[in-house]
Amino acid sequence: MNMLIHNATGILTGLRGDAARSTGSVRIRNGRIAEMGNLSPLPDETLLDARGGVITPGxxxxxxxxxxxxxxxxxxxxxxxxxxxxxxxxxxxxxxxxxxxxxxxxxxxxxxxxxxxxxxxxxxxxxxxxxxxxxxxxxxxxxxxxxxxxxxxxxxxxxxxxxxxxxxxxxxxxxxxxxxxxxxxxxxxxxxxxxxxxxxxxxxxxxxxxxxxxxxxxxxxxxxxxxxxxxxxxxxxxxxxxxxxxxxxxxxxxxxxxxxxxxxxxxxxxxxxxxxxxxxxxxxxxxxxxxxxxxxxxxxxxxxxxxxxxxxxxxxxxxxxxxxxxxxxxxxxxxxxxxxxxxxxxxxxxxxxxxxxxxxxxxxxxxxxLGYPELGSVEVGKIADLVVHRLDSPRHAGLHDPLIAPVVSGAASVRHVLVGGRPVVVDGAIPGLDLERLLEDARTVVGCLDSTGP
Ligand SMILES: [Zn+2]
Missing domain, CATH: 3.20.20.140 (Metal-dependent hydrolases)
Structure with a gap:
């Protein structure tokens, strides 16, 4: 899937020093980061609106x-x-x-x-x-x-x-x-x-x-x-x-x-x-x-x-x-x-x-x-495992440096997740997952584990 992630407040790249922060849009082609910066959408790409959010590597x-x-x-x-x-x-x-x-x-x-x-x-x-x-x-x-x-x-x-x-x-x-x-x-x-x-x-x-x-x-x-x-x-x-x-x-x-x-x-x-x-x-x-x-x-x-x-x-x-x-x-x-x-x-x-x-x-x-040198940073050429963190809850209001919110604000607040450019979390949910059913299964398993002693 070809995609452009745009409108993010900023990017935490996973790199050291001055390279730790970046801004702009991220273009994904064939599962990798193809371009970064001030980019206009192309006709064949899906737009992912990261408005108000922060992009990090997966x-x-x-x-x-x-x-x-x-x-x-x-x-x-x-x-x-x-x-x-x-x-x-x-x-x-x-x-x-x-x-x-x-x-x-x-x-x-x-x-x-x-x-x-x-x-x-x-x-x-x-x-x-x-x-x-x-x-x-x-x-x-x-x-x-x-x-x-x-x-x-x-x-x-x-x-x-x-x-x-x-x-x-x-x-x-x-x-x-x-x-x-x-x-x-x-x-x-x-x-x-x-x-x-x-x-x-x-x-x-x-x-x-x-x-x-x-x-x-x-x-x-x-x-x-x-x-x-x-x-x-x-x-x-x-x-x-x-x-x-x-x-x-x-x-x-x-x-x-x-x-x-x-x-x-x-x-x-x-x-x-x-x-x-x-x-x-x-x-x-x-x-x-x-x-x-x-x-x-x-x-x-x-x-x-x-x-x-x-x-x-x-x-x-x-x-x-x-x-x-x-x-x-x-x-x-x-x-x-x-x-x-x-x-x-x-x-x-x-x-x-x-x-x-x-x-x-x-x-x-x-x-x-783990031996994955092409994963783990937001850089051109790297594999597009990416996260868009949302900053739209009361916890995130008032931040003078919103980029560091995914770390300093506490528990995760994730909107979108891509693995190799493929969406696996969309708008805070996993497509096709029956979460209620999974949680019910978990309650059943806990009951069985506690009732079947050695
Ligand atoms: Zn352990």
Whole structure:
């Protein structure tokens, strides 16, 4: 579809410095940005009126667990930190998630992501069990395709059973390394498209390097992923326990440990990294290893505040992510941007991070970390994943600098979303989606999850 987006108040480009802001119209041809500036409509193009709104690149969430969308606000864990929360939420419910529950969870999560301006999501899914009579990957890819979202499956799993402080729970699935790698290879053959415009990709993503695999296996995983031409992802240093465990068990801090096992580089990114010292931040930057910064989840679980501005300041790569909705209660990239803008200022001062920094983390930097260099900025030649944010509510009245509203005003306020130039959100709604029905399905799934105990 050829299109001209016109009448916007301005553009936040996702770039650095003076290039962070622009104005004018955006012309889209064959799914890419063809021209920008003072443009007149051409006879063969559709006009998208962005009057009073702000254009940004499509937002990129680099760490999620979509299955958790049906596990929000579980009462037993609402005030618990990470480890009891893991036991009481994902590890208590994992075996009750049937094909319907996963489909509804993925659909609700992706709908919320799209309505918050997110066009690309990396979903760390780690529940692959012989007990399931369905293939979770097929459910997740089908849901993303139906909604038009770019979907990166970070295929999780573990070779080691995690020990918790009680043995009431059914252990989450584990698999021998050779089985895991064979299954990942199958997924790569079926779903991995390395092209710049790819809608589907696979990443190898064991649950955590410190607990999820042996040191030897970590090296084998890194070599196998690179042999398959795919990226590596995992959790790291979310709590002080990660650091303590690593120091006690391996005699080094987590970043040094993963570096020793070939788990750093521009093809690796980690979620959280809340607890890093200066040497680890420097190692992240030197190696081009990416951070998926999840400030709302880190707040919710009381994990701390990741040193994202420090990593950014020394040339490191920072992206933003919503994490699973079971530790966020939302999949809203607008709210996540607002939290990222606020939280560092609370502890480091009012100049710790700018709205433009947060937009860059959430767009071009996230796209780069996922290996999409042609996504994530509003520039001529780039792929037309774009968002028009509306500024027509009481919240937006009175702004002297309306361009930064998508970050500073709080939760998302999205009017239109394009993926590769194709409209996927139109006037604040997803065409063809029966939202009432989806919300009813979600209520049914929550009822079933709570009534089918182990
Ligand atoms: Zn996570």
């Amino acid at each position: 937002l990129v969430s680099t760490h999620h667990h979509l299955f958790q969308t049906m596990l929000k606000a579980v009462p037993t864990a609402i005030n618990k930190p990470l480890e009891p929360w893991l036991r009481l939420v994902p590890n208590t419910y994992w075996n009750r998630i049937d094909e319907r529950a996963l489909g509804v969870a993925a659909r609700v999560g992706m709908v919320e992501l799209l309505l918050s301006g997110c066009t690309t999501v990396a979903d760390h899914h780690y529940l692959f069990s012989e007990l399931y009579p369905y293939n979770p990957a097929d459910v997740l890819f089908d849901t993303a395709r139906n909604l038009g979202l770019r979907y990166v499956l970070a295929r999780g799993g573990t070779t080691q059973a995690r020990k918790f402080d009680t043995d009431e729970i059914i252990p989450a699935p584990t698999e021998p390394l050779d089985v895991m790698l064979r299954r990942v290879d199958d997924l790569v053959r079926r779903y991995h498209d390395p092209s710049p415009t790819s809608m589907t990709r696979i990443v190898l993503a064991p649950n955590t390097p410190t607990w999820g695999a042996t040191p030897t296996e970590l090296r084998e995983m890194a070599a196998a992923a690179r042999g398959m031409g795919i990226f590596l992802h995992s959790h790291l240093s979310e709590t002080t326990n990660y650091v303590k465990f690593c120091l006690e068990t391996y005699g080094m801090r987590p970043l040094q440990f993963v570096a020793e096992h070939d788990w750093v580089g521009p093809d690796v990114w980690f979620a959280h990294l809340v607890h890093m010292d200066e040497s680890e931040i420097a190692l992240m930057a030197q190696t081009g290893t990416g951070m998926a910064h999840c400030p709302q989840s880190n707040c919710r679980l009381g994990s701390g505040i990741a040193p994202a501005p420090a990593l950014d300041a020394c040339g490191g790569r920072v992206s933003l992510a919503v994490d699973g909705a079971a530790s966020n209660e939302a999949c809203d990239m607008g709210a996540e941007m607002h939290c990222a803008w606020m939280i560092h200022r609370a502890v480091q001062g009012a100049d710790a991070v700018t709205a433009e920094d947060v937009v860059r983390w959430s767009t071009s930097s996230g796209a780069s970390i």
